[in-house]
Amino acid sequence: MSNFTFNSNSDSTNLAVPKLCDNRNNWSNYKPHIQKAMGSKGLWRHVQGTAIAPKLYAIVNGIPVLPDGKSEATEEQVEVKETRIIKFDKQEYLAQHVILSTTSTCLGAKIKDMKAAKEMWDAIKVDAITKSTLYLLDTEDQLASMKLSNSDDPKTHLAELKQHFQLMLQCHNNLIQMGSTLSDSRFNTIIMSSLPESYRPTLQMITAAERTSTVLGTSSLKKMKVDDLIAFFIEDAQHHVINDECTKSAESALAAHGKKWKKGKGGQGKKPEKPELDELCDNCNRPGHTKPNCWSKGGGKEEQGPRQKKSKKGEKKDESASVAEVKDEELFAFTCTSDYVTVAEALQVPKS
Template sequence: MSSTLSDQTPSFLFRIELLREDNWVPWKRRVTAILREQGLLKYTEGTERKPVPADAKAPTAEELEKARKWEELDGKVQTQIELTLSDSQMIHIAGAITAANMWKQLKLVKEARGKLGILLYHRRLYRTVADESTDIVEHVTEMCHTQEELGMLGSQVSDEDFLMLLITSLPESWDQFTTAYLGSTGNNPTITSHEFISIVLEENRRRIEKSGGGESAMYGCGKKTGWNQSSASKRSDGSDEMECWNCHKRGHTVAECWSKGGGQEGKGLARKGGKKKGRKAQSNQVAEPVNSDLAETSYHVDTQAQFSSHFARNDWLADSGTTSHISNSRQTFVDFKPLTEMNINGIGNQAIKALGRGTVLLDCKVGNKTITHRLKETLYAPNAINNLISISRLDDARMEAKFRKGQVQFLQNHSEVLATRKKINRLYLMNG
């Protein structure tokens, strides 16, 4: 075997995820590793320049051979980059004639520059905080990516500082767990951030398994869930002896727990006549310009979601048959996370794909004023005929519905916050 790896290791042997809008850091690391293994990394760095003959008018055969060899290897690097870009990212290398040009153009687009970029990522790192509904794995991954972005900009975050940021970013229900890993004497932690991350991920897996395991447990630790079908099936399977690790009572999971720190915190009192307390708590939010109450509900796709061709594609419809908000327009999202392998059944027997989830701002006209609602955990389904608002989630948000003559009004604190114009089947057209 030749000692020149670049001649023996073709790039097609390396299969990596294509570059998208949101995976620059891992993609860059993988491509860098491939080129380093092939001995071609210097072509992207621009340190291996094309040989120039001493006499441009009369180059020697040796000089021509060196130039040809350089063009061949630079072409290999260009091919490696081109074959690992998604269609939407090809535009960022337009006009580049060398591998170094391609790499430079991608970095200019993907990496924030200067002090402003450093400030942006520091702000993101310090403001990233998980709540009880946050997926802990995604949360830790996001913080690690932000730390790596800062490192690429030359602003290193020390391991001790990053560890403290990780600890303080976790939900309050983790406080008792994390305090054991802070220094018992002095101010110095007893472990590194990498060790702490491995411990947190292991504890997260343990909590998921203790909550019931499997797919339904993922809802319990990752997202807030209601008393849904999967919960009922657990009861029928004889698992009513399951212990909730939040309140340590039996018969329910942490996702269904009414106690403080549980997925259904405070909702037990509301069902038992404690609405007065709930309304008092909500009154503190009335002055907010954006209504966030619609976010404090479950993330669960109902396989009976309904759509209708009687309305326009961009209409928003209130539906009692789905437990997840659904939007068919990517432009409506103010934050977004891609999804894979998520199906929504609702158009006859045809399944449509949910390609992501995030937050949508929805303006609703009520009388002569417009109220903006923040719909978190909304599914992005580009093939959906309409946009759907889940009535069950509005109910979870402590809203009161009044149905009359084919219309419905949603009230909060006795004030109308959502209104519909007309009803067809089970769907109510929102007055937006």
């Protein structure tokens, strides 16, 4: 559906008015738009027929005279009067032009020869709101057949839901202005039946609340306002958008944390892998490392272990001291009373 854009000499503001569809199904949207647009330009009084056209001064003996019929009008008075007449005619023709430009070719052909904007507007109203009973029934069936498809993306679904409700409200308003007796209770039922299968749990909740007459703080669904029901579904869809955003944020944070852990301390590469437990050192014959990493004598990291401290001068211990330590580790001694001296000697236990 195209729009008609116009402005006036009073200011440079452009105003867009939706065109009236051939089937007039956007009448409820067209009417307030054209009323406000033309009212902002000072044209609506011409459409309503309340604008009073100024009259020229009467001419007596070829001289314009004032309303008293005796006093001659000055040139300034005549000029002011003519300026007012020109302004009125411009506004009247502009109002007629807007009406013709925002209607269909077929409807425009019916009203183009009318002499006043009010006459045109009255003809449009009669054409738009005077419909047969059969037409109203067809339009109600069209409203009842409107269905909203489901979308996996919560944001997309919210936008489609709002547009869906806007179209339904527009169609409902058209029906009311055309004389339909469609009740709000029936319209509420149509709204709920137009929603996708994913709303089944929500609809069951509303139905259960209806049985207890506590739907959203109202006494019953039959007394519930249409706007409140629509607001309820939109709020529910917005809640799903918020939950989806929170879930995505949590997953992003978890992924970022995993990448940071892989980099290791200070972000200087990956964390070193643990040595293989089945590796056997060729130097000390112990598992868990190899000769280049061995702390024992002869290994690549000899005496670099955490418990192998150096002397105060930084020198290594003597080999003799090391041998002595090894020998000491191989011996053991114990203290006993004189009653066991004989036993100890028999066992040849070395004396400490």
